[in-house]
Amino acid sequence: xxxxxxxxxxxxxxxxxxxxxxxxxxxxxxxxxxxxxxxxxxxxxxxxxxxxxxxxxxxxxxxxxxxxxxxxxxxxxxxxxxxxxxxxxxxxxxxxxxxxxxxxxxxxxxxxxxxxxxxxxxxxxxxxxx
Amino acid sequence: xxxxxxxxxxxxxxxxxxxxxxxxxxxxxxxxxxxxxxxxxxxxxxxxxxxxxxxxxxxxxxxxxxxxxxxxxxxxxxxxxxxxxxxxxxxxxxxxxxxxxxxxxxxxxxxxxxxxxxxxxxxxxxxxxxxxxxxxxxxxxxxx
Numbered sequence: 001x002x003x004x005x006x007x008x009x010x011x012x013x014x015x016x017x018x019x020x021x022x023x024x025x026x027x028x029x030x031x032x033x034x035x036x037x038x039x040x041x042x043x044x045x046x047x048x049x050x051x052x053x054x055x056x057x058x059x060x061x062x063x064x065x066x067x068x069x070x071x072x073x074x075x076x077x078x079x080x081x082x083x084x085x086x087x088x089x090x091x092x093x094x095x096x097x098x099x100x101x102x103x104x105x106x107x108x109x110x111x112x113x114x115x116x117x118x119x120x121x122x123x124x125x126x127x128x129x130x
Numbered sequence: 131x132x133x134x135x136x137x138x139x140x141x142x143x144x145x146x147x148x149x150x151x152x153x154x155x156x157x158x159x160x161x162x163x164x165x166x167x168x169x170x171x172x173x174x175x176x177x178x179x180x181x182x183x184x185x186x187x188x189x190x191x192x193x194x195x196x197x198x199x200x201x202x203x204x205x206x207x208x209x210x211x212x213x214x215x216x217x218x219x220x221x222x223x224x225x226x227x228x229x230x231x232x233x234x235x236x237x238x239x240x241x242x243x244x245x246x247x248x249x250x251x252x253x254x255x256x257x258x259x260x261x262x263x264x265x266x267x268x269x270x271x272x273x274x
Contacts, residue, residue, distance in 0.1 A: 039189050040153040069178075071185040072246035083241055100178065107253050108246050109235040 016068060017041075020048045027058035027129040030120060034066025037074040046077030053084040053092070059127035060085055061120045065096040075110060082114060091115060093123035137259075137268060144207035144218065149188075151196040151204060156188040159206040163217065166210035172273050179254035180215055180271055186247035187219045187267050195221025195265060214256070217269040225263030 016035040023030050029052045037045050052060050062078070078094070085092040093115040097105065105111040117123040147162065149155040163184065167177050188204060196202035202222040209216045234245035252258050257270035 039156065039185050069181070071182055071189070072250055073185075073189060075246055076243045079241055079243070104250065108249060109240060113240050 018044060019066075020044060022048060022052055024055070024057070028061055028120070028124055028127075029055055029057040029059070030061045030063060032063040032066070034068075036069035037067060037071070038069060039071055039073050042071070042074045042077060045074055046080065049077055049081035050084060053081045053088065053090060056088045057090055057129070059123055059129040060090050060092045061095050061117075061123045062092065063095040063120065064101060065098070067098065067101065070101060070104070072108075075104070075108065079110065079113070091123070091127040091129075093117050093126065095120055095123060144209045144216070147206045147208075148203050149206065151192045151198055151200050151202050153189065153192060156185070156192070156204075159188070159208070160184045163206075163208050163210065163215065166208075167215055167271075170210050170212045170273070172215070172271075176215075176271055176273065180217075183251045183255050183269055183271075184217070186251050187217075187269065190247055190267075191219050191221035191223075194226070195223035197223065213273055215269075215271045215273075218266055219269070220262065220266040223265060225265045228260040228264055 018033070018035040018037055018041045021032040023032075031048055031052050033045060049060075049062070060081070078092075082092045094117070096118055097116065102111070102116075105114070105116070115123065115126060117126065145162075147159040149158060160181065164177055164181055167180055172180070188206070191204045192198060196204065205220045207218045228248065231245045231248055232239055234240070234242065234249055239245070248258075251269070255269050256272040257268070259268040260266070261268060
């Protein structure tokens with residue numbers, strides 16, 4: 001695969017705990033995710049996304065800059081949240097995914113489904129939110 | 131050398147870990163294989179690929195193969211050397227036809243859940259072969 005993709009050095013160690021922070025400001029809900037969305041904890045991630053989508057914000061920004069691992073189960077959680085958001089006229093935007101995740105999004109062609117921005121401010125501009 | 135005899139040669143000295151159909155139990159073979167890959171000089175890219183593939187394959191075995199039935203086991207056999215990692219994962223389910231799994235990247239299927247795991251395994255591993263009516267997956271990652 002790509003030579004330019006930096007990989008977290010802790011993959012051989014026990015998984016870094018998944019941490020999820022949710023905040024709301026204006027018409028934006030921001031979810032910040034860090035650690036590893038390994039399969040045994042990925043349900044937390046999917047539930048948080050659905051909870052955020054249920055608030056029907058104008059923008060659901062998912063900050064993935066701290067996420068160091070995800071499998072197809074986690075991708076499925078993002079897709080499910082995207083479907084809910086689309087029904088509610090919410091824009092779901094992925095913020096600053098690491099190169100490994102951008103590669104996975106490209107391989108699965110999910111990069112054509114999601115909006116991907118470098119910053120929350122850029123996403124807010126896209127959604128007309130604030 | 132044909133596929134069958136090559137696989138037989140590769141599988142002569144495989145270590146075996148048997149786990150229950152419990153996602154948390156998947157960590158034991160994952161950590162064992164990743165540690166050996168690291169010791170044998172596999173790159174971080176390769177270790178990422180093996181970790182992702184193990185998550186996908188063992189999750190499929192537990193969820194889709196064994197239907198999360200805790201009385202059923204998942205058998206992980208593996209061998210690691212400086213040249214390659216070989217892994218066989220077998221479930222106790224009814225099997226499936228891997229060729230019948232639809233392409234998850236098609237526009238009409240992009241929002242549906244099935245097929246991304248298989249796609250990712252094929253993208254990141256050197257070889258992915260289903261055997262035994264789909265109850266066993268053979269995986270190979272070459273150290274390139």
